[in-house]
Amino acid sequence: MRLRTTDISARTIGGETIVLDLPNSQYFAITGVGSRVFELLGEDRTLDDLVTTVVAEYEVDETTARRDVLAFVDRLHQARLLA
Template sequence: MTTIDPTTPIIRNSDLVAADMDGDLVMMSIEEGEYYGISGVGPRIWELLERPVTVDELAVTICGEFAVDEPTCRSDLLHFTQELIGLGLVQLA
């Protein structure tokens, strides 16, 4: 599996459809038709992943908008985006 570090540019997989579900996000891969849900800070991160971005850059934005310290934020983001990559929802930019 592709592994990333905080400086790797990543982007959403364009082969996905997402629908806002009452503030959360439900996504579907067009090819397999599987559904995925993201809630909490997730929809905001997804929004930022529309253009190529690194985990370091994501951390700066998210820390500015949510009450979280930067080391925790970066570590959580790395974990989360790594998971999205594993599911094929996010790819290297």
């Protein structure tokens, strides 16, 4: 999975990622671990890749990381931000 690269604009400022979905006139604010996962999705990644990185970089167990990453990715998918 990967972020849609056309018609969205994203910037991280002070630990918060601001995403503009230009065609749909939607604005998203992403904080915390979500900003890191969003960054990782700039390249094609599997769910396992994302979970492994989150577990390695944050103090979280694999079960919690998998649940949270899956929920976050699902929200990105619902918002049509994934290619």
